[in-house]
Amino acid sequence: MTNVESALVRFHAGVATDIEGRRIAEILGWGDDDLERVHDYIQWLFPLPERSGFNPDAPILTPADIAAFRQRADLRASLHKAFLRLLAFYGFAEARADGGIEIVRTEEFPLQARNWLRPGNHNLLRISRILRALTLLGLEREARAFLAALEALHGEAGDRLGPVALSYWRRAVQ
Secondary structure (H helix, E strand, C coil): CCCCCCHHHHHHCCCCCCCCCCCHHHHHCCCHHHHHHCCCCHHHHCCCCCCCCCCCCCCCCCHHHHHHHHHCHHHHHHHHHHHHHHHHHHCEEEEEECCEEEEEECCCHHHHHCCCCCCCCHHHHHHHHHHHHHHHCCCHHHHHHHHHHHHHHHHHHHHHHCCCHHHHHHHHHC
């Protein structure tokens, strides 16, 4: 019996499209306006084991998918590229030195943050999804580094994030 790869694994491997016919490279090439305006791609980039309340057609992460991501460097690399793109969208970047990872604010952060740094913004939920998907799929170090950057931001701008965002983000990385 052969093991058939899921649509999600094939999407991240770059050999299949999402349900809308888009390849991952196309989505990652979008400008910030598209990333903000379109709402049905995030579940493909950062899948979770629960059905999406916003996109009922989104894939559901299975134990086999999780195993595939944890075993295959190409899938983790795809997830990492998606993570870097969304970091840029939020005004962050990844810095690696001496084997460590730090998520830092870019020069564009003040401009980018105007799009999402406010209570109740849908991007706060997207960040929860990103953190949890990274943790489940083998990029725990990146998730912890992003959480550290978000905790620092919350320390400075907690009033603009609302009272519950940080608790969701911390749970997502556990």
